[in-house]
Amino acid sequence: MPDFEPIVGRYLHLNEGGRDYRIYLEEAGQGIPLLCLHTAAGDSRQYRHLLCDPEVTGRFRVIAFDLPWHGRSNPPDGWWLERYRLTTQSYVAMVRSVWRALGLERPVVLGCSMGGAVVLQIAASHQDELRGIVGLESAAFAPGRDNKLLWHPAINGGEMVACYTYGLNAPDSPEAARRENWWYYAQSGPGVYQGDVHFYSVDWDGRAEIARIDSSRCRVSLLTGEYDYSCTPEMTQAAADAIPGCRFTVMKGIGHFPMVENYPLLRSYLLPELERMVG
Amino acid sequence: MPFPDLRWIEGFRDRVNADPEMAVIGDWFTVPIALTFGATRYVLTLERGQIAGIAHPPRLHDRAAFGFRAPHHVWHRFIGPNPPPLYHDFFAMLMRVPEFVLEGDSLIAMQHARALHRMMNLMQGSEGANA
Numbered sequence: 001m002p003d004f005e006p007i008v009g010r011y012l013h014l015n016e017g018g019r020d021y022r023i024y025l026e027e028a029g030q031g032i033p034l035l036c037l038h039t040a041a042g043d044s045r046q047y048r049h050l051l052c053d054p055e056v057t058g059r060f061r062v063i064a065f066d067l068p069w070h071g072r073s074n075p076p077d078g079w080w081l082e083r084y085r086l087t088t089q090s091y092v093a094m095v096r097s098v099w100r101a102l103g104l105e106r107p108v109v110l111g112c113s114m115g116g117a118v119v120l121q122i123a124a125s126h127q128d129e130l131r132g133i134v135g136l137e138s139a140a141f142a143p144g145r146d147n148k149l150l151w152h153p154a155i156n157g158g159e160m161v162a163c164y165t166y167g168l169n170a171p172d173s174p175e176a177a178r179r180e181n182w183w184y185y186a187q188s189g190p191g192v193y194q195g196d197v198h199f200y201s202v203d204w205d206g207r208a209e210i211a212r213i214d215s216s217r218c219r220v221s222l223l224t225g226e227y228d229y230s231c232t233p234e235m236t237q238a239a240a241d242a243i244p245g246c247r248f249t250v251m252k253g254i255g256h257f258p259m260v261e262n263y264p265l266l267r268s269y270l271l272p273e274l275e276r277m278v279g
Numbered sequence: 280m281p282f283p284d285l286r287w288i289e290g291f292r293d294r295v296n297a298d299p300e301m302a303v304i305g306d307w308f309t310v311p312i313a314l315t316f317g318a319t320r321y322v323l324t325l326e327r328g329q330i331a332g333i334a335h336p337p338r339l340h341d342r343a344a345f346g347f348r349a350p351h352h353v354w355h356r357f358i359g360p361n362p363p364p365l366y367h368d369f370f371a372m373l374m375r376v377p378e379f380v381l382e383g384d385s386l387i388a389m390q391h392a393r394a395l396h397r398m399m400n401l402m403q404g405s406e407g408a409n410a
Contacts, residue, residue, distance in 0.1 A: 152389075155386070155389050155390055156390075156393075159392055160392045163392040163393050166368070166396065167367065167369070167370045167371050168371075170367075171361075171368075171403075226364055228364075229368075229375050230374075232364075232365075232375075
């Protein structure tokens with residue numbers, strides 16, 4: 001027998017904002033929809049361990065998709081005539097579009113980094129349609145990650161963004177896992193990380209919006225690694241303080257990429273939060 | 280005794296020059312780099328991923344394209360055992376530790392991002408090591 005993983009990959013066609021997209025997604029499991037959002041310049045491969053965890057897939061239909069311009073989701077037609085820039089509005093719209101196209105009923109939306117930021121906005125805007133959100137490395141306001149050398153003709157952009165983000169891992173996370181995320185980042189398209197950071201560090205400011213989240217209707221769990229210097233524990237604490245009923249835990253020995261850099265350790269923090277989403 | 284002394288820098292040189300990863304990625308890593316620990320300054324001459332020269336104290340003709348400068352207490356956190364959050368990576372310090380400064384031409388520094396990052400990571404855990 002071939003040694004297959006349980007992950008199944010498929011392509012989904014949808015129209016968002018008048019443009020056609022071909023979206024790649026991976027899924028495994030059955031049950032409550034758990035829609036997973038990758039990091040800036042990342043893709044759905046970052047969730048490969050979660051997708052292969054039978055304790056999760058036994059109760060959740062885990063779905064991870066690549067945003068357009070990322071992984072195996074192409075940019076839309078005419079991409080060569082535009083500068084890629086993710087915004088809060090376009091990001092929420094794309095997540096909603098995938099969610100609707102798949103017909104997900106009251107999903108849990110889990111995101112990391114920029115995905116961890118946008119889940120706060122999604123909870124603020126669509127809380128009656130959600131079971132809950134899990135924010136990994138979530139901040140309502142995260143300036144400081146943008147710079148013009150992330151996309152420069154005299155610099156190898158893949159190596160640049162991979163190194164720029166490598167230190168966001170905790171130093172004691174397994175080296176092979178940290179290097180795996182380095183490899184994913186090195187494969188991001190030219191200017192994609194900078195375009196994502198435009199959302200994360202320039203456009204995104206959810207500090208007022210998150211006060212609208214009613215955690216009695218939409219459960220909110222936030223988990224942040226102690227070594228995350230992009231979204232520090234203090235930054236997540238500030239978001240948590242604005243959302244009554246939110247649960248926030250600092251993850252010891254973890255950095256900014258918990259699902260990639262140290263899934264076994266993340267799991268010890270994540271499973272109780274997923275259990276809370278089931279209840 | 281100034282920190283770090285020449286013997287420590289030579290130990291760091293030996294780690295870099297013996298590093299199997301640098302042997303893979305260092306072909307284009309040819310650039311003079313300044314490292315300044317408080318008032319103690321070195322200029323390292325990198326040639327194809329190898330530290331080929333150490334100038335201490337650097338003289339007028341010991342040019343550097345870029346460098347890192349920080350007070351001793353910042354360097355100790357970076358190179359000591361179990362570096363604390365924000366001090367565990369030079370990019371982290373550039374973002375969150377104002378006393379850690381990239382001086383010189385940041386474009387040249389980032390052209391060497393991968394090898395430079397590797398070299399600096401090899402400095403970690405070496406505080407007490409002289410070889």
